Amino acid sequence: xxxxxxxxxxxxxxxxxxxxxxxxxxxxxxxxxxxxxxxxxxxxxxxxxxxxxxxxxxxxxxxxxxxxxxxxxxxxxxxxxxxxxxxxxxxxxxxxxxxxxxxxxxxxxxxxxxxxxxxxxxxxxxxxxxxxxxxxxxxxxxxxxxxxxxxxxxxxxxxxxxxxxxxxxxxxxxxxxxxxxxxxxxxxxxxxxxxxxxxxxxxxxxxxxxxxxxxxxxxxxxxxxxxxxxxxxxxxxxxxxxxxxxxxxxxxxxxxxxxxxxxxxxxxxxxxxxxxxxxxxxxxxxxxxxxxxxxxxxxxxxxxxxxxxxxxxxxxxxxxxxxxxxxxxxxxxxxxxxxxxxxxxxxxxxxxxxxxxxxxxxxxxxxxxxxxxxxxxxxxxxxxxxxxxxxxxxxxxxxxxxxxxxxxxxxxxxxxxxxxxxxxxxxxxxxxxxxxxxxxxxxxxxxxxxxxxxxxxxxxxxxxxxxxxxxxxxxxxxxxxxxxxxxxxxxxxxxxxxxxxxxxxxxxxxxxxxxxxxxxxxxxxxxxxxxxxxxxxxxxxxxxxxxxxxxxxxxxxxxxxxxxxxxxxxxxxxxxxxxxxxxxxxxxxxxxxxxxxxxxxxxxxxxxxxxxxxxxxxxxxxxxxxxxxxxxxxxxxxxxxxxxxxxxxxxxxxxxxxxxxxxxxxxxxxxxxxxxxxxxxxxxxxxxxxxxxxxxxxxxxxxxxxxxxxxxxxxxxx
Ligand code: GLA
Numbered sequence: 001x002x003x004x005x006x007x008x009x010x011x012x013x014x015x016x017x018x019x020x021x022x023x024x025x026x027x028x029x030x031x032x033x034x035x036x037x038x039x040x041x042x043x044x045x046x047x048x049x050x051x052x053x054x055x056x057x058x059x060x061x062x063x064x065x066x067x068x069x070x071x072x073x074x075x076x077x078x079x080x081x082x083x084x085x086x087x088x089x090x091x092x093x094x095x096x097x098x099x100x101x102x103x104x105x106x107x108x109x110x111x112x113x114x115x116x117x118x119x120x121x122x123x124x125x126x127x128x129x130x131x132x133x134x135x136x137x138x139x140x141x142x143x144x145x146x147x148x149x150x151x152x153x154x155x156x157x158x159x160x161x162x163x164x165x166x167x168x169x170x171x172x173x174x175x176x177x178x179x180x181x182x183x184x185x186x187x188x189x190x191x192x193x194x195x196x197x198x199x200x201x202x203x204x205x206x207x208x209x210x211x212x213x214x215x216x217x218x219x220x221x222x223x224x225x226x227x228x229x230x231x232x233x234x235x236x237x238x239x240x241x242x243x244x245x246x247x248x249x250x251x252x253x254x255x256x257x258x259x260x261x262x263x264x265x266x267x268x269x270x271x272x273x274x275x276x277x278x279x280x281x282x283x284x285x286x287x288x289x290x291x292x293x294x295x296x297x298x299x300x301x302x303x304x305x306x307x308x309x310x311x312x313x314x315x316x317x318x319x320x321x322x323x324x325x326x327x328x329x330x331x332x333x334x335x336x337x338x339x340x341x342x343x344x345x346x347x348x349x350x351x352x353x354x355x356x357x358x359x360x361x362x363x364x365x366x367x368x369x370x371x372x373x374x375x376x377x378x379x380x381x382x383x384x385x386x387x388x389x390x391x392x393x394x395x396x397x398x399x400x401x402x403x404x405x406x407x408x409x410x411x412x413x414x415x416x417x418x419x420x421x422x423x424x425x426x427x428x429x430x431x432x433x434x435x436x437x438x439x440x441x442x443x444x445x446x447x448x449x450x451x452x453x454x455x456x457x458x459x460x461x462x463x464x465x466x467x468x469x470x471x472x473x474x475x476x477x478x479x480x481x482x483x484x485x486x487x488x489x490x491x492x493x494x495x496x497x498x499x500x501x502x503x504x505x506x507x508x509x510x511x512x513x514x515x516x517x518x519x520x521x522x523x524x525x526x527x528x529x530x531x532x533x534x535x536x537x538x539x540x541x542x543x544x545x546x547x548x549x550x551x552x553x554x555x556x557x558x559x560x561x562x563x564x565x566x567x568x569x570x571x572x573x574x575x576x577x578x579x580x581x582x583x584x585x586x587x588x589x590x591x592x593x594x595x596x597x598x599x600x601x602x603x604x605x606x607x608x609x610x611x612x613x614x615x616x617x618x619x620x621x622x623x624x625x626x627x628x629x630x631x632x633x634x635x636x637x638x639x640x641x642x643x644x645x646x647x648x649x650x651x652x653x654x655x656x657x658x659x660x661x662x663x664x665x666x667x668x669x670x671x672x673x674x675x676x677x678x679x680x681x682x683x684x685x686x687x688x689x690x691x692x693x694x695x696x697x698x699x700x701x702x703x704x705x706x707x708x709x710x711x712x713x714x715x716x717x718x
Contacts (some may be wrong), residue, residue: 004129005112005299017052018105018112020129021045023136023291025280027129029073030054035101035128037116039071039163042228044282045136062195069245074116074127074142076100076471084243084253086142086158087125092150100125122148125357127160132299135291137279142255143272143683147263153475156258159276164228164250169217172242173285175209175542179606180530180563182206182511185625190214190244197639198239200259202413202428202464202484206512210238211546212252213285214222222286222620229288230254230278231546233300233516235486237261238274254277260467262478271482274517275309285545290617293548297615300519302496307550308503309616310524310581311342315416315457318531318557319587320351322356325370326378333378335588337385339596344382345390350375352402353502358425361397362404364443375451383452390448390503392453395440396488397426397461411436413480415468416683423462424509430469431491432483441491462507485517492521505553509527511539514547524551524581531585532561533568533576534650537624537631540579549635550614552580558587560690568707570595571678572587573600575646575709578677579633582606583613592660605677609644609713612637619664629653636665639693643672643714647662647679649703662698663714672714679703679710688717 007022016031028041032054040052065080076084076098090096100116100123105334107113112129126143130407140160146152164170170190174197177183183206188195197212199205210232215225230252232238237257244250255273256263277295280286298305313334316324324346333344348354350370352363360367366374375391382389398405398412405412405427412427414420420427429436447453505525506518514525525547528539533650536554543552554577560567567710577583582603591599606613616635625629631648634636643666649658666672671687674681682700689697694714701710 005133007575008110009107009112009129011105013054017054018114019052020112020131022131022133025136027131027138028052031102032056034066034067036070037073037102037114039073042163043165043280065418069249071249072161074100074125074161074585076589077117083245084241084251085156086161086253087144088155090153090155091121091148092152095121097121097529098123132295134298135279135295137277137291137295139275139277141273141275143270145270148266149267151264151266154263154271156256156261157263157271158253158255159232159273161251161253162228162230162278164214166248168248170214170250171578173213173545175211175546176184177511179208179509180528182528183539185542185545190242190250192244192246195242198240198257199237200257201510202237202467203460204235204238204513204515205239206510209513210234210240210254212240212242213288214250215285221284221507223284225284225616226282227285227288228278229292230276231292232274232276232479233520234274234485235488235513235515235517237481256481260478261652264476264479274380277516286620289545292546293618296516296548297520299369300516300642301551302521302523307438307523309610310553312340312606313343313345313390313583314341315345315347315555315583315585317347318562318585322354324349326372329378330381332588333382333385333387336584337387339584339599341387341584343388343390343455345392345455347392347457350391359399359401361399361426362402363396364393364447369440370619374619379452388454390453390457391453392457392459393444394459395444396429396431398429399426399538413464413467414470415466416470418466421465422463426462428462428464430468430480431482431487432480433471437487437491441494445498447500450493454501457502457505457507460513487523489517496521511543519551524553526553530563531555531557532564532566534566534571535564536576537648541620541624541631544618545622550581553583554580555583555585557585558590570598572707572709575678575711576648578602578606578711579613579646582610609642612642612644617665621661622659630659632661640665640667640670641716645712645714647701647710648702649708650706652705658701658703661698661699662696663694667716668692668695671717672697673717675713675715677711677713
C-alpha cells in the first residue's frame, strides 16, 4: 500500500506517546512507567496539543495485581497477566513466561514500527501501525522473532488487541451464516465475559465473518452513535475475541485462531501475523460501513484507488450445471450478448471427467467430449460477440476419482494411516507443500497462457479435515495453518502479475471466503449461492455492513428459485441484483421475447447507474434483517450528481403504505430530477425538487402486493 495515503505518525519523546491522527480519528498509545505499551485513546480526532499520557498500572487486589488488566497494545502471556494475551508461546526448555516491554520505535513514511521485547527470553515483537489519511482506519500487525538460542512454539498470535474506552453499555454486531444463508446480522450486548467469533475450518468460513462493529449506548443506529469497527485480513482459520473484564474494559483481540495452532520458530526465525484493520466513527454504523467501503475500494482492492467497474456477466451454472458443451454454451452466449451482457463465464464441468461433483477436480484439461476443439472456438465466438470470457476453477481441491489424485495421493491434507473425510466428494490439496503450490500455479499459468481468458471464478467448496502434513516433522506440521494461506496468496499474486488482464472472483460455495486478505488479490466476490431475490435482500444487506458493493456480485436467475422454490417477477429479480455487480444466471433459452425485452432494458438502465451503485456511498434506508417486510437502499455518487434508490416490499400488509423514504447524502441546494426504472411514485410527487426536499420531505412510492419493487434514479439538474 502506498505510504503517501497514510497519515504521518508522531512521537512525543518527553511523554513517550505515539499518535496517529487520520481522517476524523485519533489513535494514541504510550509507554507507561512499567515499560508497557498501553492504549491511551481511540476515538474522535483530538487537538494536536491535547495532553495524552500513559498511566502506571494500579494494583487493585492480590487477585488483580499490577498490570494484570492494563490496556496493553500487545501483551505477552507472562508475569501476572490475566487478560487475554496477544501472544503466547513455549520455549523448548520449558519456560512459558513472556513479558514484553517497550524497546524502541521507527517511523518510515506512514509506517510506525514499535519494538517490544523480552530481553532475557530473547523474543522481539515489532508492531506495525499505519493510519489511512482519508478514513482514519488503522492497520496493525506483528512481526514475531525468535532471538533466543532455542526453538520456541507459538501457541497463539494475534495481529492486534484493540482497546475501547471503559463503559458498560456497548453492544456488538457481527455476521453469521451458513451455505445459502450467509450474512445474517447479529447484535448482542457486550457484557463481562467473552464473545468468540471464529473459523476453525482452515478458511474464512461463513459461520462467522472476521468483521465486528461495537457501538456505545442504547440508541446507536445507522446514523447516530459511537461505533468502533474492524476486519481481519486473513483467509485461513481466524479468531476475534471480544472480552469485557471486571473493570468494564473492552478489548477485541484478533488474529490466527489459537485452536490447534502451534508454530515452531527456530532461533533466528520469525512469524508475521495478518493485518487487522479497525476504525472509529461518531456517526453510526451506516458511516462505519461507508468508511469500510471507501477503504476497500481505495486501499485494499488490487485495482484501487479506482477499481474497474464490474461488467455485466452471464454465468452458466444454474442454467446447465455440469452439462456444459461448446454448442450449448455458444447458444447461451448469443442470447446473453443480445441482452447487453459484457462477460460470459463457463462454470463447472468443462474439464477432466467432470460430469458430476464425483470426479475430475484436479484435472484441469479441457474435456474433449464436450469441447472437441478445445475452448478456443467458444472463446473466439464469445469475443466475437463483444464479451470477455471467464472460466470456473477450483484449484485447491481434488476428487479421489481424478488422474491427479491417482498420481499424487499424498498431496492432500491427511494424517498418516487415518481416514480422509470427503466433502462434496473432494479433498483439500495441501497448498502448504511447495510441490503442490508449484503445480497449482503452473496449471493455472498454462490455462491462462494457452487460452484468451479475462476472468476466473475461483471456487473453494469444503472445509478442511484431518489437517495433517505428514511430510513434515510432527512438531512442524501445524505450520500448515499459516503456510497454506500464504501460499494461496502467493499463487494469486504471481498469477495477477503474469496475467495482468485477468480478473478473479473469490467464491467459496457462496460467501465462505470473503475477507480483506482475499479481497486484496481478487476483484469481486460471490456472496451466496442463494440467488432468490428476496433472501438476497438480507444477504446483500448483511454483506454491506462489512464489504463494498463494488465487490458484490448478484445474479438474476430462474423463477421459481432453486433454493427455496419461491416465484418472483423478473422486475423484482433485476432490481434486487442491481444493488451490486449485476449478473445473469438464468437459462436464457427458456426466456420469452418479453423477458428478453425487459432484460435488455434493465441491463441498459443498469449501465447508466452502476458507477453510482458500485462506487458511490451506500445508505441503508430500510433494513430487511429479521425477515422484515421492507428493504430500501440508496447509493449516491461521489460528486452527488446521481442517487439511485431501490425499494422492496416482500409482503403487503393490510392497507399499509410503504414508508416514506427520505434520501441521504444529496446536495441540499442542488435540484434533482427523479425517474423511475420500475414502479411509480404516489400521486402528487414532483418530478424535480431540491436535494433538501428529497432528504427532508422524501418520496412516497406506490407499492402494493407481495414481492414488489421499485427503482428510482435522481439526477442533478444542471
Ligand atoms: C459452488 C459455487 C457455485 C457453482 C458450483 C459449481 O457451489 O458456489 O456458484 O460454481 O460450485 O460446482
